[in-house]
Amino acid sequence: MTGGKRIMGLPSIRRMPMYYRLLARELEAGRTQISSAYIAEALGMEPIVVRKDFTLFGIIGKPKIGYETEEALQVIDSLMNSRDSNEAFLVGVGNLGQALLSYRGFEHMGLDLIAGFDVDSDIVGRRIQGREIFALVELPRLAKRLHVKTGILCVPEEAAQDCADAMVDAGIEGIWNFAPVRLQVPDYVVVQNEDLAEGLAILIVKLNQSKREGIQRTN
Amino acid sequence: MTGGKRIMGLPSIRRMPMYYRLLARELEAGRTQISSAYIAEALGMEPIVVRKDFTLFGIIGKPKIGYETEEALQVIDSLMNSRDSNEAFLVGVGNLGQALLSYRGFEHMGLDLIAGFDVDSDIVGRRIQGREIFALVELPRLAKRLHVKTGILCVPEEAAQDCADAMVDAGIEGIWNFAPVRLQVPDYVVVQNEDLAEGLAILIVKLNQSKREGIQRTN
DNA sequence: TCTATATCGATATATTAATATCGATATAGA
DNA sequence: TCTATATCGATATTAATATATCGATATAGA
Ligand SMILES: NC(=O)c1ccc[n+]([C@@H]2O[C@H](COP(=O)([O-])OP(=O)(O)OC[C@H]3O[C@@H](n4cnc5c(N)ncnc54)[C@H](O)[C@@H]3O)[C@@H](O)[C@H]2O)c1
Ligand SMILES: NC(=O)c1ccc[n+]([C@@H]2O[C@H](COP(=O)([O-])OP(=O)(O)OC[C@H]3O[C@@H](n4cnc5c(N)ncnc54)[C@H](O)[C@@H]3O)[C@@H](O)[C@H]2O)c1
Numbered sequence: 001m002t003g004g005k006r007i008m009g010l011p012s013i014r015r016m017p018m019y020y021r022l023l024a025r026e027l028e029a030g031r032t033q034i035s036s037a038y039i040a041e042a043l044g045m046e047p048i049v050v051r052k053d054f055t056l057f058g059i060i061g062k063p064k065i066g067y068e069t070e071e072a073l074q075v076i077d078s079l080m081n082s083r084d085s086n087e088a089f090l091v092g093v094g095n096l097g098q099a100l101l102s103y104r105g106f107e108h109m110g111l112d113l114i115a116g117f118d119v120d121s122d123i124v125g126r127r128i129q130g131r132e133i134f135a136l137v138e139l140p141r142l143a144k145r146l147h148v149k150t151g152i153l154c155v156p157e158e159a160a161q162d163c164a165d166a167m168v169d170a171g172i173e174g175i176w177n178f179a180p181v182r183l184q185v186p187d188y189v190v191v192q193n194e195d196l197a198e199g200l201a202i203l204i205v206k207l208n209q210s211k212r213e214g215i216q217r218t219n
Numbered sequence: 220m221t222g223g224k225r226i227m228g229l230p231s232i233r234r235m236p237m238y239y240r241l242l243a244r245e246l247e248a249g250r251t252q253i254s255s256a257y258i259a260e261a262l263g264m265e266p267i268v269v270r271k272d273f274t275l276f277g278i279i280g281k282p283k284i285g286y287e288t289e290e291a292l293q294v295i296d297s298l299m300n301s302r303d304s305n306e307a308f309l310v311g312v313g314n315l316g317q318a319l320l321s322y323r324g325f326e327h328m329g330l331d332l333i334a335g336f337d338v339d340s341d342i343v344g345r346r347i348q349g350r351e352i353f354a355l356v357e358l359p360r361l362a363k364r365l366h367v368k369t370g371i372l373c374v375p376e377e378a379a380q381d382c383a384d385a386m387v388d389a390g391i392e393g394i395w396n397f398a399p400v401r402l403q404v405p406d407y408v409v410v411q412n413e414d415l416a417e418g419l420a421i422l423i424v425k426l427n428q429s430k431r432e433g434i435q436r437t438n
Numbered sequence: 439t440c441t442a443t444a445t446c447g448a449t450a451t452a453t454t455a456a457t458a459t460c461g462a463t464a465t466a467g468a
Numbered sequence: 469t470c471t472a473t474a475t476c477g478a479t480a481t482t483a484a485t486a487t488a489t490c491g492a493t494a495t496a497g498a
Contacts, residue, residue: 035474035475035476036475036476037474047475051475051476052477054476055476055478060476060477061475061477062475062476063474063476063477064473064474065474065476066474066475066476067476
C-alpha cells in the first residue's frame with residue numbers, strides 16, 4: 001500500500017487550466033524546461049504554490065533545472081482527459097448557450113461539446129460551429145446512443161430543474177450548471193454550479209473599498 | 220473609533236449574490252422573516268456559515284425569530300450598490316459579450332451595462348437589448364462624458380492587453396476580465412479575472428474520481 | 439406572569455490552504 | 469575533477485476558513 005492517495009484540494013484543481021494554457025504556450029514557443037519561479041512570475045503567483053500544486057498533480061522536477069514542459073503538460077492533460085470520452089451536450093441554446101457552443105477553449109479541458117438541445121423551434125435544426133441543435137425530446141435517445149454522460153445546462157431559472165431531471169433520466173452523470181438554481185439530483189450525479197455573479201461581487205466590493213479607502217488587496 | 224473594521228473574506232463576498240437572490244425570492248413570496256437554518260437548507264449549506272456571513276455583512280438577527288428578510292436584502296444590496304454609479308461598458312461584443320450584454324441578472328449586483336464597444340464594423344451601430352454598440356475609438360470620449368469607471372472585457376486573448384490599456388486610458392478603474400490573460404494594469408485599477416475553465420476543471424476531476432471510485436465529495 | 443424553546447452570536451476548535459525554511463541534488467563552470 | 473549555485477521538495481509554520489459549543493434572549497404558549 002505505498003503512497004497513500006494524494007488528494008488535490010479544490011484550489012489546486014482550479015489552477016489547472018491556467019497552468020495548462022501557460023505550459024502549452026511556452027512549449028509552443030520552444031521552452032522545453034520551465035521553473036516554478038518562471039511559472040509563478042508569468043501567472044502572478046508564488047513559486048511555492050506552483051511547486052506544491054505540481055507535487056500534488058504528480059509532476060516531478062529536477063533541482064537546478066525545473067520541470068520538463070511537455071511532461072508537465074501531459075500530466076495535467078491526463079488529469080483532465082482520463083475519462084472514456086469527453087463528449088458533452090449543451091441544453092439551452094440561448095444567449096449564453098450559443099456563446100459556449102461556439103467556444104473552442106474547453107476542448108483541451110476535458111469537454112468536447114458535440115450538440116445542443118433546445119425547445120425553441122426557431123433554434124432547433126440550426127448549426128453552431130458545426131454542432132447541430134436538436135429538440136430536447138431527442139436528448140434521451142441521442143445521449144444513450146452516443147454514450148454521452150456530461151452536459152452543460154444553460155436554460156432559464158424556471159426551466160432548470162425540469163431540464164436537469166430530463167438530463168439525469170437520459171443518463172447524464174455530470175452537469176455544469178449556469179442557471180442560478182440549486183439542482184436536486186441523485187447522489188451519483190455531479191453538479192458544478194457556475195455563478196458568474198460571484199466574481200462580479202468581488203470586483204464590486206473591491207471597487208467600493210478602494211473608492212472609500214484608496215486601497216486594493218491582490219486577487 | 221467604535222467597531223474595528225469588519226473585514227469580509229473573499230468566500231463570504233462570493234456568497235453574497237446567492238443570498239441576495241434567495242432573499243429577494245422569499246420576500247416576494249411573502250416571507251418577511253427568515254432563519255439561518257431555512258437559508259442554509261435552501262442553499263445547501265450550513266446554518267453557521269450563514270450566521271457568520273450575516274454578522275460580517277452587518278445583518279443582525281433576533282433570537283427565536285431569525286432575520287428580517289427585507290432588512291437583510293437591503294444590507295446586501297447596499298454592499299453591492301454603494302458606488303456613485305453602477306454604469307459600465309462592455310468591450311468586445313462577440314459571442315460571450317453579446318450574451319453578457321443581453322443578460323439582466325447583473326443589474327441588482329452593482330453592474331448596469333449601458334453600452335458595448337467593438338472594432339468590427341458589422342457589429343458597431345447595432346443595438347442589443349437597447350444598448351448601442353460603439354466603435355472602440357469612441358470609448359475614451361464616452362467614458363469621460365458619462366463618468367463610467369467600470370468595464371467588462373470580452374475580446375480575444377491577443378487583443379486583451381491592448382484593450383485593457385485603452386480602457387485604463389479612458390479612465391476605467393475596474394475591469395471584469397473574461398480573457399484568459401493576466402492583464403498588466405496600474406496599481407489603482409482593480410481587475411477581476413473570470414476563468415470559466417476553473418469550474419469546468421472541478422467538474423471533470425470529480426467525474427474522473429467518481430468514475431474510478433464511485434465516490435463524490437460535496438461542492 | 440412564568441416557563442420552555444428556537445435561534446442568534448460570541449468564543450473556541452478544527453480543517454484547509456498558503457507561505458516559510460532549509461537540506462538535497464543536478465548541472466554549469468572553474 | 470571539483471565547487472558554486474539554482475532549484476526542487478519535504479517539513480514546519482502561519483493564515484484563512486469552516487465548524488462546533490454554548491450562553492443569552494425574544495417570543496410563544498401554558
Ligand atoms: N446570458 C448571460 O450572460 C448569463 C450570465 C449568467 C447566468 N446566466 C444564466 O444562464 C441561463 C441562460 O441564460 P441566457 O441568457 O442564455 O437565456 P436565454 O433566454 O437567452 O436562453 C435560454 C434558452 O433556453 C431555452 N429553453 C427554455 N426552456 C427550455 C427547456 N425546458 N429545455 C430546453 N431549452 C429550454 C430557450 O429556448 C432559450 O434558447 C439562465 O439561467 C441565466 O440565468 C446567463
Ligand atoms: N465564448 C465563450 O464561451 C467563452 C468562454 C470562456 C472565455 N471566453 C473568452 O472571452 C473572450 C471572448 O470570447 P468570444 O467567444 O466572445 O470571442 P469572439 O471572437 O466571439 O468575440 C470577440 C469580439 O471582440 C472583438 N474584438 C477583437 N479585437 C478587438 C479590439 N481590439 N477591441 C474591441 N473589440 C475587439 C471582435 O470583433 C469580436 O466581436 C475570449 O478571450 C475568450 O477566450 C469565451
